[in-house]
Amino acid sequence: MIQVDNLTKRYGKVTAVDHLSFELKPGRVTGFLGPNGSGKSTTMRCIMGLDRPTGGKCTINGQEYGRLSSPLTTVGALLDGHAFHPSRTARQQLMVVADTHGFPKARVDEVLEMTGITSVANKRLKGFSLGMGQRLGIATALLGDPQVLIFDEPVNGLDPDGVRWVRELMRALAGQGRTILVSSHLMSEMSQTADDLVVIGKGKLIAQGDVKQFTESAAHRTINVSGPDIRAITDALSKARIYFDVDDGDEHNPAGVVRVNGGERAQIGHALHIAHVEIHELSETHSSLEDVFMELTAGQVEYGSGSNISGVPGQTPAQAPQGGQR
């Protein structure tokens, strides 16, 4: 079990993590989401005892990392920028860790097999691709067979097969009752892997909940209506007491588009039919989880344009699953 309790980490004037609290459950994959620079890696480094918190604390099974009697069999981690000795082979690299911690040689073969790098086990690491390096990092994290695993952007550098493999590995590890924390800046990726999500922005908790809650909050529907006479459409909708917004015209819909948030197509179609209004489009669009993430983290992006590219109409972060501090 991992507990992050009121964690704050400052680097000089930069507050990387700001009074962050969350707790992870065993048997579940928790996606740790946030835009670039939001403090994910810093939080993970604090959990792993690689950075000292400015305030608050992180514990694994109730103990701070530095106080664990057997760290590698308690928690394994793949963190950003893991450094391997370039002239060692993958097997040698794993053997060094295994030897220093008293793990059997057979475990090295097991993790090589589990991570699909047995065939390159005797290749020097300087010839490893980014993806192979990620697999070796995951193999190292698994060496001590820990119940808690932390992965910082594990799909970085992996091809689509590799991405699917990581996803299946995380699911399998959680299925064995382990606690998994995996960071990403892609909601779409996390929505396919995680059971729970912790979303942060500028070091602060923005939202937390299970993926189902996020999916439900994303199920926001918009009905789009266009036709040659926008005024006729809006008059008909007003008469039927249907609320709408009107978007300016573009090359596809020169007269503009009427958008009804959360409406029913049948009800709108009926109102237009009885008013004898010609329409060229009556379509439905749904917000995606990616939209929810963009909405939640709008204004939280450290190096972004600062604009909300595609928000969820009518939805505010406060309506997100179990909203945190903003």
Ligand SMILES: Nc1ncnc2c1ncn2[C@@H]1O[C@H](COP(=O)(O)OP(=O)(O)OP(=O)(O)O)[C@@H](O)[C@H]1O
């Ligand atoms: N060692 C450090 N010294 C100074 N500032 C740092 C240090 N590490 C991180 N920061 C700053 O802390 C903030 C959070 O960075 P962090 O790497 O934790 O974010 P992140 O969410 O993991 O980002 P990314 O997805 O880009 O890896 C950023 O402003 C970053 O520049």
